[in-house]
Amino acid sequence: MSKETKPSVELRIPILKDMELVATNTADVIAKYMELSEEASGEISMALIEATINAFEHSESQKDIFINFTISDDELTIKVIDKGKGFDSEGIQIPDIDSKLKKQERKRGWGVMLIKELMDSVDYESGNDGTTLTMTKKKKNEQDN
């Protein structure tokens, strides 16, 4: 660990109904603290919901999941860590939109694709002891927009 430790928030969330709200509310507070735009804040929340629910579902374990927010001046890095069995990030398929529409599963199953759309970068690290999803949202200057 370097001398400079960025301000961080570490959450340990039990796999229970509505617990994703804890994550999104935390993200809201952090976004405000970082003075991110409302739009960015909303995007982070949506991405985080997907990531959290994915972690709940994919981990297939009854263990808690961990979410780590690292705040820096120009970006927010979020890690969603589950301790379940990992999955092959190469094997993730882009869902077939037609079949999804026919099955009327409108709400779910778009997780990774959606997260990629919402965040500036997304990365997986998967191993036998679990999966870590790392996503970042850059803080854009007013001038950039």
Add this chain to the structure above:
Amino acid sequence: MGGLDYFLGTQSVKYQKEAISYFREIEKSKVGLNKFDIHFLHEDYQVVFYPIFCKNETIGFVYGNNTVSNAQKLLSFSSLLSRKLAGIFYEKRIRKIESRASIKDLEFESIVQLTNMLSFCEDLSNETLEYILIHLVSLYAASKGMFILRDSNTNIYEVRATFEIQSEDLPKRMLTDNKGLLSELKNTNKTFLLKPDQFNLVKFVKQNSICSPIYFRGNLLGCIILADKESRRGFVNFSSKDANLFDSLTKEISLTINNLKLIDDLQSTNNLIDNIMTSIEAGIIKFTEFGEIEYVNKKAIDVIGLEREDIQNQYYGIIFAENESFLEVISNFEESESANNKVQIIKNVPYVNSNRVSRTLDTTISPVFDKNNDRSGFILSFDDISDMQKVKTTFKKYVSGNIVDEILDDNSKTDLGGTLTNACVLFADIRGFTSFSEKTTASDLVAILNKYFTDMIDVVYEFNGTLDKIIGDELMVLFGIPNNSDQDCQNAVDCGITMFKRLDRFNEELEKQNNHKLRIGIGIHFGEVVAGNIGSDKQMNYTVIGDNVNQAARFCSHARPNEIIISESVYDNISNKSLFTDQIFINVKGKEKSIPVRSFTHKLN
């Protein structure tokens, strides 16, 4: 990140799981610990950790460089997060409460609606029940409904109202609560969610049904069944929440039905009492303890001659103000009753009503007690005997008033049979009636005879005699029948003498019309006779028979015109003995020995 040690005070713990579980223990053991003062320091003291709480548990940390300004920021950040996260669950709880409240609101609303609707129900007709059923069906979005009530007379349950149930699905047999659904309801007093085919009675159900009992004073009175809840997805099950609400609604309905039933029962009891009271020939007036008229029956209304509304709830002193004797009957009872709760009977009370119709009433007043044996007023009942009075007056024209009263006042007097009694018997007949009738036309004869008898009978009544009968031209008169007195013989003799005097005046009239004079002879005897009703059930005479009656008749036939012949027994009982001759002996038919008699001869003035 793993492998680093963290400190809480002097205690060194491994990061994450260990740190958090350690922290939870601290939390549990140290009640009153100020959460926001708690923080962890990394082993090199460079990094500080502040816990984030959610639902009283540490859910994570905020951490960063352990500089004074940074630590302050991190602490406030962690408390902000804790508050924010607590808010989520409060919000959720509030929303849950709100949704429960809105369900309660809905239940309340439907109870209010139902209560409103029930308040318009006035009877237990099929229409009323159908009205209630349709309301429930629409409230529950049910597709079918059935309302069953027990007939209180036969104890058999009847389907009183249905909604969308085919006639072939209605129960074919008589419904009793010995078995099946009704028995289940009777024994459990509960609202049921029923599967189709669970009971024969609900075989028309496709999805499920709710069934709730209706109770009357703890006894099963019937039930309401709603079936097959409709939704956009087709039929759905009624839920246990539906059942709960339905249970309270049917309790409300039970109450209403109980009330309506009580009103029905009361009404029919009232009707029965009214019918009985109306068909009673006697007048009935019920007074309260305070003398207010509580009830009058039809006969009483007729006699009083006012409308029911004008009589009831009035003080009797006002209603009967014009009828002093009647008023006295009541006030006497009121004055005396507190001493003795006895029945008071007063006969022949005159009553003149507002239409100036007068009547004669036999009254009976008796106190009334309620079921606790407390006095609750009194009842006056009366028989209108005005008709009886009319009968008496008419009757007395044909039969002596003495006998009429005797017979009418005592029913036993109309039984066949007689009693041995003393009586004075007078016979009077017209002398030479045959030749008289030959010389006179029939119509004149009847006119003359009628006048003659009228005059003579007037005399008889004057002397308290009882006209027994008229046999052709002969009068038979009794004295001492039905009631003896020691004046009977005197009356008989005076009656005979007066008859001659009256006849003199009568003859003067006859002479003026060129008719022949009438002459009569009289025989009087006093002795033991048998008095009573003689004849058959259909026709009987109150009369006297016996040897002494015959003897009086013999004396009469022995008497010359203007002569009275009396026996010694009569002579012994009169004061004006000097009017009569000394003893003379006469022979009468049927007697071997001659009999001593005395005679009086009437002389024209």
